[in-house]
Amino acid sequence: MSGAGELxxxxxxxxxxxxxxxxxxxxxxxxxxxxxxSAGLDMPRATTYRLLNLLVQDEYLVRMPDLRGFAxxxxxxxxxxxxxxxxxxxxxxxxxxxxxxxxxxxxHLVRYEGDRIRIADADPDFPLSDEQRIVRRLxxxxxxxLLLHELAHGGYDWSGLVQRPFRDAEPLIRDVERLGYARxxxxxxxxxxxxxxxxxxxxxxxxxxxxxxxPSERIERPAALLDLLLDGSHQLQPLLV
Amino acid sequence: xxxxxxxxxxxxSVRGLESRSPxxxxxxxSVGFIDVFAQSVSAVAPSAAATTIPLIVTVxxxxxxMWSLAIAMLLSLLVATTVNVFAKRIAATGSLYxxxxxxxxxxxxxxxxxxxxxxxxxxxMFALAGAGYYLSILLHRFWPGMPSSTGVVSALLVCMAMVCxxxxxRGIHLSTRVxxxxxxxxxxxxxxxxxxxLSQLGPxxxxxxxGLDASPEHLAVGSVLAVxxxxxxxxxxxxxxxxxxxxxxxPRSLVWTVVGAGLLFLVTSYSQLAGFAALGEDITAxxxxxxxxxxxxxxxxxxxxxxxxxxxxxxxxxxxxxTAFSRVVxxxxxxxxxxxxxxxxxxxFRTPHVAIITALAIVxxxxxxxxLLTGGAWAAMQVLIVVAAAGYITAYVxxxxxxxxxxxxxxxxxxxxxxxxxxxxVLLSVALVVYxxxxxxGERGVGVWVFLVTMALGITIWAIRHRRRPWxxxxxxxxxxxxxxxxxxxxxxxxx
Numbered sequence: 001m002s003g004a005g006e007l008x009x010x011x012x013x014x015x016x017x018x019x020x021x022x023x024x025x026x027x028x029x030x031x032x033x034x035x036x037x038s039a040g041l042d043m044p045r046a047t048t049y050r051l052l053n054l055l056v057q058d059e060y061l062v063r064m065p066d067l068r069g070f071a072x073x074x075x076x077x078x079x080x081x082x083x084x085x086x087x088x089x090x091x092x093x094x095x096x097x098x099x100x101x102x103x104x105x106x107x108h109l110v111r112y113e114g115d116r117i118r119i120a121d122a123d124p125d126f127p128l129s130d131e132q133r134i135v136r137r138l139x140x141x142x143x144x145x146l147l148l149h150e151l152a153h154g155g156y157d158w159s160g161l162v163q164r165p166f167r168d169a170e171p172l173i174r175d176v177e178r179l180g181y182a183r184x185x186x187x188x189x190x191x192x193x194x195x196x197x198x199x200x201x202x203x204x205x206x207x208x209x210x211x212x213x214x215p216s217e218r219i220e221r222p223a224a225l226l227d228l229l230l231d232g233s234h235q236l237q238p239l240l241v
Numbered sequence: 242x243x244x245x246x247x248x249x250x251x252x253x254s255v256r257g258l259e260s261r262s263p264x265x266x267x268x269x270x271s272v273g274f275i276d277v278f279a280q281s282v283s284a285v286a287p288s289a290a291a292t293t294i295p296l297i298v299t300v301x302x303x304x305x306x307m308w309s310l311a312i313a314m315l316l317s318l319l320v321a322t323t324v325n326v327f328a329k330r331i332a333a334t335g336s337l338y339x340x341x342x343x344x345x346x347x348x349x350x351x352x353x354x355x356x357x358x359x360x361x362x363x364x365x366m367f368a369l370a371g372a373g374y375y376l377s378i379l380l381h382r383f384w385p386g387m388p389s390s391t392g393v394v395s396a397l398l399v400c401m402a403m404v405c406x407x408x409x410x411r412g413i414h415l416s417t418r419v420x421x422x423x424x425x426x427x428x429x430x431x432x433x434x435x436x437x438x439l440s441q442l443g444p445x446x447x448x449x450x451x452g453l454d455a456s457p458e459h460l461a462v463g464s465v466l467a468v469x470x471x472x473x474x475x476x477x478x479x480x481x482x483x484x485x486x487x488x489x490x491x492p493r494s495l496v497w498t499v500v501g502a503g504l505l506f507l508v509t510s511y512s513q514l515a516g517f518a519a520l521g522e523d524i525t526a527x528x529x530x531x532x533x534x535x536x537x538x539x540x541x542x543x544x545x546x547x548x549x550x551x552x553x554x555x556x557x558x559x560x561x562x563x564t565a566f567s568r569v570v571x572x573x574x575x576x577x578x579x580x581x582x583x584x585x586x587x588x589x590f591r592t593p594h595v596a597i598i599t600a601l602a603i604v605x606x607x608x609x610x611x612x613l614l615t616g617g618a619w620a621a622m623q624v625l626i627v628v629a630a631a632g633y634i635t636a637y638v639x640x641x642x643x644x645x646x647x648x649x650x651x652x653x654x655x656x657x658x659x660x661x662x663x664x665x666x667v668l669l670s671v672a673l674v675v676y677x678x679x680x681x682x683g684e685r686g687v688g689v690w691v692f693l694v695t696m697a698l699g700i701t702i703w704a705i706r707h708r709r710r711p712w713x714x715x716x717x718x719x720x721x722x723x724x725x726x727x728x729x730x731x732x733x734x735x736x737x
Contacts, residue, residue: 027244057489
């Protein structure tokens, strides 16, 4: 968790206090009162109440129907980028390490949670370009397109998650359907592209993706590369599910 | 792994939440800050007030008009911040009525509800009459032969009511946008006129106008009268369900409305008083000071624009007041205090259409009746504004008492909110008594009696209904409660 820790240490004090209050509400669970938060954190009451009300204004917290208690709001998921996901197990990292040494290009592991993407293990030698855009706009990258296909399959309204008009996004979903994996060329970095093979649980739900980024021509004609990735994904499947 | 990280990666289920809000059916979380702000501003009708309030205050406060206005602004700010104790915590459509129920219980809530409905209802009548009156003046400029009888004003008034009906039923987006545009235009016209007047007066300020040349009693009464120029600022709190980020936008709109309207009143008062002083004339001898100044400054065409802007401001005020009135009635319909038909919403427009139609069906004939009984629009408006102001101030007093009690109940009482509420509550109670006494002996005295009788009637109806339906005590105070889709890990909004 050092990443999140460092980030917090650099924030102004108010943000730090706000995160501390959120942490306390998460620790105590839904229904915790303002007085309990103030006592638990040993923070002055007026300050605590002001922070709680600010967090309610911004919808990170919600008041319970008794008006005394607080619970974490939906918007807290937007703080997820402050919270680094747990690293994959050692065995999985070894599989990814072998893949990285055998192909030229960036190999990344991502996890899918509902409609969200989390970068679980990014290749340190080939950093992801524009991670925010990849995570927020599902039609820009292969990582996102794989999730888009999954959401469309489940009847989820994904129209708010893409940059393109609905009409132009649909062919991308059909492409994934046809190939069984997702690809993208030249949209994030000119001259480069990436392809992502799915890792599914025993009921067929998408849980993770193994991604390779490389120059465009190798993404368009992956041949042996694809077999390497598929092999890697088969090895990872029992380690991640 | 911290508790927050655990909660995000594996959200715990939250018990005790419903999947639907008790005020379900309105266009939830759809209106942005600017529209919320427009609701409060329009209910205050700053441009209409800016043209009349300096005169009304000067008649009483004499040489302390500016001070009276400044004191009234500070007092209104105290009330606004006290109302915000609730607005930061409860998203409701019942405004002060719902807020008081959370602090003082059902009985006090209903007194507040009656007072608030009197405030919104009578200010709507005042505004409709005003719109009709200024439109008739405007038409008279184009067709000098047109009869300026009460009948014409009444006909114009009914037309304006029809406009309100269409705009209000068609959806909250349309009504807030219309009020926003109309009100901005009329404030802009006033500011242009003030700019012209001030530029003619020259750069040296007229210190006599800014002086404090009145007895304490006159200053007090002047301040009370000036408070009536601010009433209505709390009306955006009826949009608690419809506003986006209500706990941020509504408190902000209340404070900004008071500050913005206050500054406008101060600037326009100064320019009017200094303008009349420069002309060597007495402002209290006229009924339309700004028009006279425009005429004296050789910009008579501005008078035409001014009439148009005041008529528009009154129309915006009528729309905003009926919006607020209908949202309070809607709350009462949902609770069973009023017939449940009033708590229904339109399937397509998602507005409380039955409450809106009912509001207009009451407000329109009563304002026409007031016109006929008093014999003219100006006389009717004078009486209607007294009734409305008394209603608002009564509701404000009750909300100031309720705020600290509510904070204590939820365990969040601290020193400053308590002090603010106590100071505002005491000053407003004094103001209310002074206001009723002063007005009851004046020419608008009938307004005081109308207020007292309507209050008594409303409370009696409530008492009878409460005796028949004792369960009302447990239903009063509906608001937009947190639903399961609002919390982390709840079902997403798309699947509701």
